[in-house]
Amino acid sequence: AAFGEWGIDEALDSLSASGKSLIVVGIDNGGEKRMSEYNPYAYDQVGKGEGKEYVEYLVETLKPFIDENYRTKRDAAHTYIAGSSMGGLISFYAILEYPKVFGAAGIFSPAFWTAPQLYDEAKKKSAAAKGKFYFYAGGSETKTMVSDMQQIIDMLRHNSSAEIKVEINQEGRHNESNWRREFPKFYEWIN
Numbered sequence: 001a002a003f004g005e006w007g008i009d010e011a012l013d014s015l016s017a018s019g020k021s022l023i024v025v026g027i028d029n030g031g032e033k034r035m036s037e038y039n040p041y042a043y044d045q046v047g048k049g050e051g052k053e054y055v056e057y058l059v060e061t062l063k064p065f066i067d068e069n070y071r072t073k074r075d076a077a078h079t080y081i082a083g084s085s086m087g088g089l090i091s092f093y094a095i096l097e098y099p100k101v102f103g104a105a106g107i108f109s110p111a112f113w114t115a116p117q118l119y120d121e122a123k124k125k126s127a128a129a130k131g132k133f134y135f136y137a138g139g140s141e142t143k144t145m146v147s148d149m150q151q152i153i154d155m156l157r158h159n160s161s162a163e164i165k166v167e168i169n170q171e172g173r174h175n176e177s178n179w180r181r182e183f184p185k186f187y188e189w190i191n
Contacts, residue, residue: 006084007180011187022187023070025062029087038086040093041117049115055094059101075103076131080190082106084179089115092152095133096125104132104190108179109141112148122152126159134165134186136179138172145174165189 008024029037036043040051058081067074081102083091088110095105112118135153137145146168156162167185172178 005180006176006183008183011180011184014184023066023072025066027058027062034086035114038083038090039115040090041115043114045114051090051093052097054090055097058094059098063101076100077103080104080106082108082134082183082186084108084176085111085174086114089118092133093118093121095131096122096129099128099130102131104134106134106136106183106186106190107149108136108182108186109138109145109174110135110149110152112152113142113144119151119155122155123159126156129156129160129162132163132165132190134167134189136167136169136172136182136186138174138178139168139170140172141174 008026012022012024035046036048037050037054039046039049040055041049043049063079066072072078076099079102081091081094082105083089085108088107089112091105092107092110092112093115095102133153133156135149137149139146153164153166156164167182169178169182
């Protein structure tokens with residue numbers, strides 16, 4: 001990542017003693033374009049959102065390629081998506097749009113403030129939401145990070161039967177070192 005890494009490979013090396021195996025597919029983003037690439041809606045500061053097409057690519061092209069070329073368990077119960085900031089936003093959107101494809105999502109410091117339309121979409125689709133939703137945010141991120149995330153969580157809890165885990169680190173900042181510390185908790189919870 002441009003600002004540091006999560007250390008997923010190191011975390012999985014440490015966690016592999018549990019005997020569980022996992023294929024991780026890291027997807028490069030468009031750098032400066034990630035604000036539109038990971039947003040399913042138009043956003044004034046960056047223009048047209050391309051997130052819908054991005055998730056369609058994951059579901060219709062990338063996942064079938066992985067399933068065809070690697071020994072995978074193809075069902076939703078064994079297919080997860082995770083990301084931070086804009087990646088957290090698109091991960092939430094992906095599991096909401098494709099609950100039959102993604103069985104769990106790691107939603108780290110989601111940039112929900114860039115997609116106010118997502119609240120209406122979540123309200124409409126939360127009844128069909130299932131699987132596992134892991135939410136993380138730091139109290140030292142933006143002023144509304146935790147409250148924006150909590151609004152989505154409350155909607156899910158009220159309307160769906162999804163399993164929801166919430167972690168809030170009051171001192172946590174919007175950076176890779178916080179997400180690196182949080183990733184093993186997500187991994188252990190979904191397994």
